[in-house]
Amino acid sequence: MINQPETRDLLAEARRVLLDSIAPDLGGERKYQALMIANAMAMAMRELEQREQGxxxxxxxxxxxxxxxxxxxxxxxxxxxxxxxxxxxxxxxxxxxxxxxxxxxxxxxxxxxxxxxxxxx
The missing domain is CATH 1.10.287 (Helix Hairpins)
Known part of the structure; x- marks a missing residue:
């Protein structure tokens, strides 16, 4: 079986890259938008965790x-x-x-x- 990453792990890594590598180079409205995306990703990760817990x-x-x-x-x-x-x-x-x-x-x-x-x- 091929090792497939969990959705939560993919979101976490994409969020980390967005916050650590992309957002710091942005300014103004673009930075605000990047932070909103990162926040939405964190919410999606928490929702996935809740689903796993029933x-x-x-x-x-x-x-x-x-x-x-x-x-x-x-x-x-x-x-x-x-x-x-x-x-x-x-x-x-x-x-x-x-x-x-x-x-x-x-x-x-x-x-x-x-x-x-x-x-x-």
Missing amino acids: QPEETDHTVRAYLAEHSIDGTAAEAEADLARAVFERRLDGTDPALRSVLRTLTEARLRINNPGFLER
């Missing part, structure tokens, strides 16, 4: 269970959108501690990908 499925299960408990039908693929729609349409009680827990779970899952440093504060 976290998105766990979060989806939490949302689907809450929706089923409140008789809100929806597809598994659109559980988060179904929850957002139900909240927007005020079909759910915003003061419900269980709803707040689900929303916190979703928010923390997003932050672990987009801004993990925020959770450490």
